[in-house]
Amino acid sequence: MANKEMVRVEKLNKAFGELHVLKNVDLRVEESNVVVLIGASGSGKSTLLRCLNFLEFKDDGRIFIEGEQVEKETHNLNEIRQRVGMVFQHFNLFPHKTVLENVIEAPIIVKRTPKNNAIEEGKALLNKVGLGDKYDAYPSTLSGGQKQRVAIARSLAMKPEVMLFDEPTSALDPELVGEVLTTMKELADEGMTMVVVTHEMGFAREVGDWVMYMHDGKIVEYGRPQELFDHPKEQRTKEFLGSIL
Numbered sequence: 001m002a003n004k005e006m007v008r009v010e011k012l013n014k015a016f017g018e019l020h021v022l023k024n025v026d027l028r029v030e031e032s033n034v035v036v037l038i039g040a041s042g043s044g045k046s047t048l049l050r051c052l053n054f055l056e057f058k059d060d061g062r063i064f065i066e067g068e069q070v071e072k073e074t075h076n077l078n079e080i081r082q083r084v085g086m087v088f089q090h091f092n093l094f095p096h097k098t099v100l101e102n103v104i105e106a107p108i109i110v111k112r113t114p115k116n117n118a119i120e121e122g123k124a125l126l127n128k129v130g131l132g133d134k135y136d137a138y139p140s141t142l143s144g145g146q147k148q149r150v151a152i153a154r155s156l157a158m159k160p161e162v163m164l165f166d167e168p169t170s171a172l173d174p175e176l177v178g179e180v181l182t183t184m185k186e187l188a189d190e191g192m193t194m195v196v197v198t199h200e201m202g203f204a205r206e207v208g209d210w211v212m213y214m215h216d217g218k219i220v221e222y223g224r225p226q227e228l229f230d231h232p233k234e235q236r237t238k239e240f241l242g243s244i245l
């Protein structure tokens with residue numbers, strides 16, 4: 001039996017003025033799968049993720065979330081963004097709030113979760129990402145890796161069905177990358193459906209169910225990590241892998 005489909009994109013197009021950034025992009029993500037998106041700078045990876053949680057609006061094409069076609073005109077986009085969470089390269093934590101306050105803010109304000117429940121869930125999430133001793137710390141006192149783990153906990157606090165990660169480790173010092181990737185791997189092992197833009201090929205190989213190579217707004221090649229990394233079919237994929245590996 002096929003797995004449940006969480007995200008499907010059909011013939012997605014997006015331009016910024018004259019610049020055609022996404023060109024007939026198709027994508028399907030099944031439940032509990034991790035799809036890793038790779039490609040050169042400017043190839044459209046962030047734009048694709050941003051279209052998926054409606055931070056950016058497609059020009060045409062169709063986006064389905066759990067089988068339901070979503071359009072900005074007909075859907076409550078805040079609700080969609082709760083279901084499709086996103087973690088960014090720069091963590092965007094509230095500097096004047098503690099770690100725990102950062103995590104409980106959206107559940108209380110947006111979901112109207114009772115404060116006590118939000119605190120209980122927030123603490124559990126912080127324990128899960130290894131920050132059980134940092135509830136009352138302010139973001140400025142944390143390392144980049146710790147901040148990113150707070151950002152992941154904050155996103156999880158909304159109980160998303162799909163998580164999008166846009167280069168979550170590329171702003172980190174090399175020694176802090178591992179702890180964030182470990183948190184993401186644990187999330188994947190628990191069955192979270194994820195789309196991850198990353199240059200961490202070790203992570204892509206180990207955790208990715210699928211890898212998608214994007215070039216100039218198009219999906220050039222899509223496959224299992226082993227196939228795509230060891231036996232790329234397309235010349236462009238070979239060149240890209242040659243340039244980064």
Ligand SMILES: Nc1ncnc2c1ncn2[C@@H]1O[C@H](COP(=O)(O)OP(=O)(O)OP(=O)(O)O)[C@@H](O)[C@H]1O
Nearest residue numbers: 016017019021039040041042043044045046047048
């Ligand atoms: N808001 C915007 N307005 C105009 N052009 C944009 C905008 N956002 C992105 N672009 C352009 O669209 C193209 C794709 O950008 P995008 O950020 O999706 O690339 P990317 O693959 O994520 O690159 P990187 O690896 O550098 O993050 C780039 O040429 C970029 O300059």
Ligand SMILES: [Mg+2]
Nearest residue numbers: 045046047166
């Ligand atoms: Mg990007």
